[in-house]
Structures are given as structure tokens and as C-alpha cells.
Amino acid sequence: DTAVSQTPKYLVTQMGNDKSIKCEQNLGHDTMYWYKQDSKKFLKIMFSYNNKELIINETVPNRFSPKSPDKAHLNLHINSLELGDSAVYFCASSQDVLAVQFFGPGTRLTVL
Amino acid sequence: QKEVEQDPGPLSVPEGAIVSLNCTYSNSAFQYFMWYRQYSRKGPELLMYTYSSGNKEDGRFTAQVDKSSKYISLFIRDSQPSDSATYLCAMRFGGATNKLIFGTGTLLAVQP
Numbered sequence: 001d002t003a004v005s006q007t008p009k010y011l012v013t014q015m016g017n018d019k020s021i022k023c024e025q026n027l028g029h030d031t032m033y034w035y036k037q038d039s040k041k042f043l044k045i046m047f048s049y050n051n052k053e054l055i056i057n058e059t060v061p062n063r064f065s066p067k068s069p070d071k072a073h074l075n076l077h078i079n080s081l082e083l084g085d086s087a088v089y090f091c092a093s094s095q096d097v098l099a100v101q102f103f104g105p106g107t108r109l110t111v112l
Numbered sequence: 113q114k115e116v117e118q119d120p121g122p123l124s125v126p127e128g129a130i131v132s133l134n135c136t137y138s139n140s141a142f143q144y145f146m147w148y149r150q151y152s153r154k155g156p157e158l159l160m161y162t163y164s165s166g167n168k169e170d171g172r173f174t175a176q177v178d179k180s181s182k183y184i185s186l187f188i189r190d191s192q193p194s195d196s197a198t199y200l201c202a203m204r205f206g207g208a209t210n211k212l213i214f215g216t217g218t219l220l221a222v223q224p
Contacts, residue, residue, distance in 0.1 A: 041120075099210070103156045106155050
């Protein structure tokens with residue numbers, strides 16, 4: 001299936017741990033994004049990459065580090081996890097920086 | 113005050129009703145307006161995409177944008193139980209940026 005996919009779907013971990021979330025798109029898109037959706041369903045952009053280059057970097061703690069090994073992949077690494085990091089993280093992609101964004105299924109992160 | 117305001121609901125309607133979902137925004141520089149539908153535990157999916165003021169229709173869905181009032185609406189005709197979801201409005205500025213600003217979403221329940 002052509003889509004934006006994320007792994008894992010669920011992630012439960014302890015405070016202080018380091019974890020990664022992976023995203024892959026097989027739509028041939030040039031631009032990828034990470035969003036965070038909090039418990040009140042508010043969806044906020046964190047990062048955007050275009051052709052492996054960082055183009056949007058919102059005011060996110062530097063414990064969050066995105067990495068784009070190629071145009072089809074955008075991973076999110078989180079160091080020293082905190083309780084407030086618990087949320088659903090969505091990856092998205094678009095044909096280019098101005099095109100419509102397509103979202104992945106989300107990764108539900110719970111920090112205990 | 114958030115840049116984009118949306119009544120969180122929940123909004124409960126009987127099957128077949130016309131549903132009106134609304135967002136207001138504060139920044140007159142927004143140029144592109146979108147509505148996403150998000151089923152429980154899924155990623156947002158794009159429903160409607162409009163540029164500037166006016167109406168756009170797609171099947172049972174009509175999107176309206178009134179830039180003078182900084183107000184956008186999504187109408188759903190002949191609502192179905194399968195329309196039960198959270199509806200998120202989103203908007204972005206013109207120019208070379210694809211940073212989307214989302215509303216907090218309205219939870220809609222269509223009762224059979």
C-alpha cells in the first residue's frame with residue numbers, strides 16, 4: 001500500500017530513557033514532517049524536512065532530534081524522556097513544501 | 113489566545129442532519145484553509161482544501177471561507193454514522209512555507 005507508515009505504533013517507556021520513532025513514506029514525496037498531538041487533540045508541528053534538509057524547526061526542546069537519512073525516511077529521536085513527552089506523534093509527507101500533507105497513523109508514546 | 117479557535121464539542125446529531133463545523137482565526141495573513149477528519153486512534157486525513165475566500169463543494173461536504181470575518185466552516189449534508197470523528201481545521205500563510213496551524217478539533221457523533 002502507498003502510504004506514510006510509522007513504527008512503533010505504541011511505545012511505553014520510563015522517564016529518562018532514550019527512544020526513537022521511525023517514519024517511512026513511499027509516495028515519492030520530497031517533504032516530511034513531525035507533529036505532536038497532545039491529550040486535548042491539539043496538533044502542533046515540530047519539524048519539517050525538504051530533500052533531507054531541515055526547513056521548519058519549532059520551539060522544541062533539544063532533547064528531540066530529527067534525522068532524515070533519505071527523502072523517504074524521517075526518524076525522531078528523543079533523549080531523556082519526560083512525563084510531558086507523552087503524546088501521539090504523527091509523521092506526515094507532502095509532494096513539495098507547498099503541497100497537501102498526508103499523515104501517518106501515529107505513534108502513541110507513554111512515559112511513566 | 114490561540115491563533116485558531118475551534119469549539120471542541122462534542123457535537124451530537126441524528127443521522128441525516130446537516131452539520132456545521134466552524135473555526136475562527138486571528139491572523140488575516142492566512143491564505144490556505146483545510147479541513148481534516150480524524151477517526152479515533154488514526155491519523156488525520158484531508159477532506160477539503162481551499163484558497164482564500166469562497167465556497168468549495170465535494171459530495172456531501174462544503175467548505176466556506178469568509179476572510180473578512182476570519183471564519184471558516186465545513187458543512188456536512190445527510191450526515192452518516194461513519195462521519196463520526198474529530199474534525200480539525202488547519203490553515204497556513206501564503207508564500208514558501210507549509211507550516212500548518214491547526215484548531216483543536218470538534219468531536220462529532222452522528223447517532224443512527
